[in-house]
Amino acid sequence: MSERESSFIVRKIKPEDNPAIANVIRAVMPEFGADGDGFAIKDAEVDAMFEAYSQPRCAYFVVEMNGNVIGGGGIAPLQGGDDHVCELKKMYFLPEGRGKGIGQEVLNRCLEAARAFGYKTCYLETLEQMGAARKLYEKNGFVRLTKRMGNTGHFGCDRFYAKPL
DSSP: OOHHHHOOEEEEOOGGGHHHHHHHHHHHHHHTTOOSTTSGGGOGGGGOHHHHTTSTTOEEEEEEETTEEEEEEEEEEOTTSOTTEEEEEEEEEOGGGTTSSHHHHHHHHHHHHHHHTTOSEEEEEEOTTOHHHHHHHHHTTOEEESSOOSOOSOTTOOEEEEEEO
16 A cells, blocks of 8 residues: 555544535444444434534544545533543544554544543443444543443443543
8 A cells, every 4th residue: 555545634623524524424334233223323413513513622533535534533522421521422434544543543632632621531332343443442441331321312332431531
């Protein structure tokens, strides 16, 4: 693979990224059987990610590869949770963005933003079949929980993790 093919840029989301990141989410989630009710794909914010993550104590980062948005991830206050807890949200990558360290870079940016916003804990929900993602979280100090936190509405998720910040 050439350097150009593997180079990527991680940056804050812009309004014009909304359609591209919505397409990423809608392409990736069904790969893992997460396209019905109880999953993030059904969240209203999917079509307005810039607006959703422009709110206080929120951040969303997109990944560009060769000029195309190929993924992203963000943090926001945990719905129905304590003020000191954020949620890692909507972190998905198209196949061409996997296995290149991009997930680690986006996770680093999200955790840095979470600390800067004063959060003390980062929570996330995922699925058993998202094995590569779970390995990334565990490698970065996320600990599996026996039950969910907050009230995300993502009742389809079956794995819950948290990390002290």
